[in-house]
Amino acid sequence: MPNVSVIGYTAARSVLPAWTPVWVVFFLVIAIGYASGSHAAASLEFGAAILVPISAWMAVATFRGEDPIQAATHGLHHGNPTGYRFLVSASAFLASLAVLPISLLLALLRAPRYPHISPLFLIMALLAQVAGAAIGTAIGTWLTRPIIERASTGFIVGGVVGISLIAIPNMPPIRLLTDVIIRAPASGTIAAPSGVRVIEAVLITLGSLIIAAAACWLAGAFARRRI
Numbered sequence: 625m626p627n628v629s630v631i632g633y634t635a636a637r638s639v640l641p642a643w644t645p646v647w648v649v650f651f652l653v654i655a656i657g658y659a660s661g662s663h664a665a666a667s668l669e670f671g672a673a674i675l676v677p678i679s680a681w682m683a684v685a686t687f688r689g690e691d692p693i694q695a696a697t698h699g700l701h702h703g704n705p706t707g708y709r710f711l712v713s714a715s716a717f718l719a720s721l722a723v724l725p726i727s728l729l730l731a732l733l734r735a736p737r738y739p740h741i742s743p744l745f746l747i748m749a750l751l752a753q754v755a756g757a758a759i760g761t762a763i764g765t766w767l768t769r770p771i772i773e774r775a776s777t778g779f780i781v782g783g784v785v786g787i788s789l790i791a792i793p794n795m796p797p798i799r800l801l802t803d804v805i806i807r808a809p810a811s812g813t814i815a816a817p818s819g820v821r822v823i824e825a826v827l828i829t830l831g832s833l834i835i836a837a838a839a840c841w842l843a844g845a846f847a848r849r850r851i
Contacts, residue, residue, distance in 0.1 A: 627711055629700060634686060634715035643719045644683035650678045654730060664728075664735035668749030671727045672798055673674060676763070677786040679720040683764025686716040692769055699848075709762035709844035710837075713765045717836075720757035724750060748825040752801040755829045758836035759789065759797060765843040788837050797832040801825055 653674055687695075690712075699705030728750065763785055767778035789795055799817040 627707075627738060629717070630698075630708060631715045633698075634690075635719070638686050638689050638715070638719070642689040643682065646678060646682045646719075647723060649676065649681075651726065653678075653818070654727060658730050658734045660734050662734060663745075664731040665745040665749045667731035667734060668727065669752060671731070671793050672749070672752035672756040672801070673790045675723075676760040676789055676798060677782070678723075679717070679752050679757045679760025680764035680767065680782050680786060681760075682720050683713060683716040683761045684760055684775075684782070686712060686719070686765050687765070687768035688775070705848045706841065706844035709765070710841050713761055713840040713843070716764065717757060717761040717785070720761060721754065724753055727753065744822050747822055748801070751825045751829040752798060753803060755797040755832035756765060758833050762836040762839035762843075765840045768843075768847075771843060771847050790834040797828050801828050 654667070654671050657670050657674065660685055687709075690698075695708075695712075696705070700710040702708040702711075728746065731749075766772070767782050772778045772781065789798055792799065
């Protein structure tokens with residue numbers, strides 16, 4: 625089974641029963657959390673924090689939506705069970721990223737300074753959301769069968785890890801990215817130091833993507849041993 629086919633198959637079986645409820649919950653949360661009058665970057669920072677548990681839920685729902693025997697069969701048919709699980713994780717990650725356009729639009733509509741908002745603010749805040757989606761996907765990938773059989777156990781473990789990543793100051797990547805954004809100038813103009821902070825945000829996001837990808841691959845390898 626080619627890689628693109630795995631992603632297409634996962635999307636086809638997950639979009640209604642697994643992904644849609646997660647999208648709806650995220651949109652309801654940001655509809656309440658993106659307060660009118662708030663700076664767009666502040667709203668998007670909030671969205672980034674929310675995307676950690678949302679993306680973890682997305683990954684769990686994606687994996688648990690497929691019968692274990694069927695998943696094992698598809699993994700063998702793909703030729704690499706570890707690679708198959710990695711592609712399922714990638715599908716969940718892409719599904720989490722699908723909310724970004726609406727997240728950005730809502731943040732802009734609620735912002736008092738729109739359209740006089742520095743693009744660098746938005747770039748850094750969106751990078752925080754990408755990092756949040758990546759880390760959340762990695763967490764969710766480790767909370768699925770056959771690594772953790774009971775959904776209740778996965779919920780507790782995921783909750784503790786997710787809250788820690790959001791609540792502990794300077795904890796990478798979300799709190800670290802938030803700190804970079806907060807240190808950016810609050811004016812609508814593009815100041816020279818902001819460019820440096822964008823580079824910092826890009827590097828943190830790239831690091832988050834690499835770590836998340838490695839974690840998803842290791843989860844697939846570990847799951848293969850548990851089958």
